[in-house]
Amino acid sequence: MIKQFGYFLEIVKGSLITTRHFVVNMFFHILNLVGIKTKRKGAVTRQYPEAPIEVARRHRSLHRLMLREDGKPRCVVCMLCATVCPSECIFIEATEDPDPEIQKYPSNFIIDLNRCCFCGFCVEACPEDAIRMDTGEVELARYSRGDLVYDLEKLTG
Secondary structure (H helix, E strand, C coil), X not given: CHHHHHHHHHHHHHHHHHHHHHHHHHHHHHHHHHCCCCCCXXXXXXXXXXCCCCCXXXXXXXXXXXXXXXXXXXCCCXXXXXXXXXXXXXXXXXXECCCCCCCEEEXXXXXXXXXXXXXXXXXXXXCCCCEECCCCCCCCCCCCHHHHEEXXXXXXX
């Protein structure tokens, strides 16, 4: 019987705390609606899809591959990005380039975003600055897992 009373007492205490926060927040919200300035800022509601939120410059968003002036990827298939990736989500296949200065370029470059943890190690490891995470695209929801596998065409386009 005593345990049940203690349980009931905790429910009442929690309800009182919730009610107090509701009343205080509603009071300051009404003051802001009327136009009275207060030191306390009210809760901010953002209308997200209609008014997108600005992303910080250093935010790590979707990957992209940089291109050279001739339109080929800047990647020289050194495999550092795939080696340093803790999620092992980068898969690269190399092809010989007729240009002796470049030697290799990726014939297939795949990033599986289903496994990616967006750590940015691949960007920091790349000596050619071929891969970046600065697209600003944060809406990565898709209807199928296959749509989250980005190949060379999606990464350069």
